[in-house]
Amino acid sequence: MDRISALRNVEEALAALEAGETDLASAEERVCAILRTYATDYDGALTAWRASGDPAVEGLVVLAASEREARERVAALVDETDVRVSVSRLA
Known part of the structure; x- marks a missing residue:
């Protein structure tokens, strides 16, 4: 879409x-x-990434071009430094 x-x-x-x-x-x-x-279904260079770990980040989803960028985006959203992300399967 x-x-x-x-x-x-x-x-x-x-x-x-x-x-x-x-x-x-x-x-x-x-x-x-x-x-x-x-x-x-994002049609571009970005991928959906789901965060996990600390309750403050658990389940957050961001669009990013790489795993590193996804971690940085999640960390910036919740002011948290220890963030794990994986490619998200939202459907």
Whole structure:
């Protein structure tokens, strides 16, 4: 899924919420599914990486070009230095 398609799908979810065709929880689920699909099917030089280890990082997913870059991105997000990452299978 490319960025434009993801944005279009999020816009449709918001429009459905505004029109009363869905509730907030359903809209949130839809948007989360869109983001998960975007990260999983990302068509570019980046890969989805899932962090593990310390509870502060457990399960965080970032897009990065390498394992080292993924560790750095996770560490910067949670101000943690000891971070392990692996290629994520989100689906």
